[in-house]
Amino acid sequence: xxxxxxxxxxxxxxxxxxxxxxxxxxxxxxxxARPDGPASDAPAGDGxxxxxxxxxLVDLDEAGRALQVSGLLERLDAEFVGLAPVKxxxxxxxxxxxxxxxxxxYALSSARPSLHMCxxxxxxxxxxxxxxxxxxxxxELGYLRQGQLVTATRDDLVGQYVGHTAPKTKDVLRRAIGxxxxxxxxYYLYRPENxxxxxxxxxxxxxxxxxxxxxxxxxxxAGYRDKMEVFFRSNPGxxxxxxxxxxxxxxxxxxxIRIAERLLEQEDYRLTPPxxxxxxxxxxxxMRQPRFSNARSIRNAVDRLRLRQAGRLxxxxxxxxxxxLVEITAADVRGSRVFSDSAARPPDHMA
Amino acid sequence: xxxxQGTFSYLPDLEAGEIRAQVQYAIDQGWAVAxxxxxxxxxxxxxxxxWGLPMFEIADASAAMHEVTAxxxxxxxxxxxxxxxxxxxGRQTTALSFIVSRPEHEPGFRLDRQETADRxxxxxxxxxxxxxxxxxxYRREGR
Numbered sequence: 001x002x003x004x005x006x007x008x009x010x011x012x013x014x015x016x017x018x019x020x021x022x023x024x025x026x027x028x029x030x031x032x033a034r035p036d037g038p039a040s041d042a043p044a045g046d047g048x049x050x051x052x053x054x055x056x057l058v059d060l061d062e063a064g065r066a067l068q069v070s071g072l073l074e075r076l077d078a079e080f081v082g083l084a085p086v087k088x089x090x091x092x093x094x095x096x097x098x099x100x101x102x103x104x105x106y107a108l109s110s111a112r113p114s115l116h117m118c119x120x121x122x123x124x125x126x127x128x129x130x131x132x133x134x135x136x137x138x139x140e141l142g143y144l145r146q147g148q149l150v151t152a153t154r155d156d157l158v159g160q161y162v163g164h165t166a167p168k169t170k171d172v173l174r175r176a177i178g179x180x181x182x183x184x185x186x187y188y189l190y191r192p193e194n195x196x197x198x199x200x201x202x203x204x205x206x207x208x209x210x211x212x213x214x215x216x217x218x219x220x221x222a223g224y225r226d227k228m229e230v231f232f233r234s235n236p237g238x239x240x241x242x243x244x245x246x247x248x249x250x251x252x253x254x255x256x257i258r259i260a261e262r263l264l265e266q267e268d269y270r271l272t273p274p275x276x277x278x279x280x281x282x283x284x285x286x287m288r289q290p291r292f293s294n295a296r297s298i299r300n301a302v303d304r305l306r307l308r309q310a311g312r313l314x315x316x317x318x319x320x321x322x323x324x325l326v327e328i329t330a331a332d333v334r335g336s337r338v339f340s341d342s343a344a345r346p347p348d349h350m351a
Numbered sequence: 352x353x354x355x356q357g358t359f360s361y362l363p364d365l366e367a368g369e370i371r372a373q374v375q376y377a378i379d380q381g382w383a384v385a386x387x388x389x390x391x392x393x394x395x396x397x398x399x400x401x402w403g404l405p406m407f408e409i410a411d412a413s414a415a416m417h418e419v420t421a422x423x424x425x426x427x428x429x430x431x432x433x434x435x436x437x438x439x440x441g442r443q444t445t446a447l448s449f450i451v452s453r454p455e456h457e458p459g460f461r462l463d464r465q466e467t468a469d470r471x472x473x474x475x476x477x478x479x480x481x482x483x484x485x486x487x488x489y490r491r492e493g494r
Contacts, residue, residue: 174409
């Protein structure tokens with residue numbers, strides 16, 4: 001048998017990650033390959049249109065409808081109460097995507113922006129919930145290919161002995177590629193008081209990965225404002241690599257009432273008018289109490305409302321109908337400890 | 352002689368975009384993708400060296416493609432393949448395996464005949480490449 005070299009494709013040329021399957025054959029694309037996300041090669045995929053001549057004009061509204069961005073933003077508005085800074089930022093990112101696609105049609109350069117984010121805010125202001133939705137949002141906007149969310153805390157990233165940290169961190173990062181990596185309470189990664197701590201190593205790998213795979217994944221750091229500031233002061237490289245610092249404001253009492261109503265509605269409960277009044281009063285009192293954590297406290301309060309309603313119904317006994325099971329009365333709300341505490345001690349003394 | 356092992360081996364070599372699409376398909380099926388390499392091309396050599404651990408729980412092909420390129424760069428004169436392991440109960444086997452990179456020059460195999468008792472003959476395949484010690488096979492000229 002003689003040796004004959006088989007046909008050999010010229011070299012193994014890899015496109016830069018995130019720049020799309022350059023040589024992807026048409027049948028393969030049709031057979032289930034997702035079109036690659038990033039805006040730079042988007043016009044090829046979604047019918048955003050033919051290339052435009054330099055002096056042509058294009059209707060922004062129409063282009064926006066084609067991308068279905070407005071529907072996305074409406075859903076975001078409907079789903080989250082308040083959180084104006086976050087919604088503004090998402091709106092800007094969506095607008096940039098639209099403009100980038102138009103720019104690409106005029107053959108102008110349109111690089112993908114860095115989308116790493118930092119969410120700061122008081123407890124219960126929706127940081128984690130928002131991060132969960134962010135992956136989906138960015139995928140729908142075409143900035144991420146998969147949009148899955150990988151949550152990591154210090155435990156998942158930092159190893160226990162020398163040489164354990166790097167593979168551990170890289171494994172988590174690899175899982176997050178194509179989606180969002182949420183690092184909750186990121187400041188615990190860095191422990192300045194222990195110089196043999198491996199957190200610093202995890203941070204360095206993270207930084208390197210954030211830079212090298214900018215097109216592939218979005219890192220979101222979430223945590224309380226003051227601690228996060230300390231963290232960034234000691235890791236300036238991290239602060240500068242994050243393009244979006246978004247502060248989640250505390251909810252106003254009106255927003256909290258809307259959240260409570262929405263939670264009850266989701267679980268098929270209804271407040272009687274006196275109960276709604278009592279709930280508004282309750283929220284006002286609860287906000288002035290120590291350890292108030294915004295929407296989380298409201299969710300707990302709603303759970304207790306359900307408990308008290310169930311207790312009342314069972315204690316009363318007899319026959320009940322659908323309406324009884326749905327209705328939450330003023331007595332259920334006023335049964336809260338918050339009211340009795342504030343009756344015993346006027347609210348002025350509590351601050 | 353061009354080695355034909357695994358899926359797609361009678362097709363022209365896959366391009367990066369095509370490999371990526373196949374890897375994404377494997378991930379979407381829930382299979383664990385692994386990268387392996389060898390310089391012993393015998394068809395019965397099914398256990399190749401592993402390039403890192405299989406990648407469980409990845410969602411996007413980019414993560415695996417990163418490892419594929421790294422492996423090819425580290426072992427340019429070796430065969431490199433991607434395998435996808437289906438861990439579902441009852442299957443638990445390699446679901447897809449294809450070569451993504453091969454040495455430039457593949458010398459092929461010769462047929463060895465061995466005379467044994469009673470004038471019987473045993474046949475066996477011998478890869479020319481394995482005449483060299485492992486690690487020195489498929490060296491490009493001038494290296």
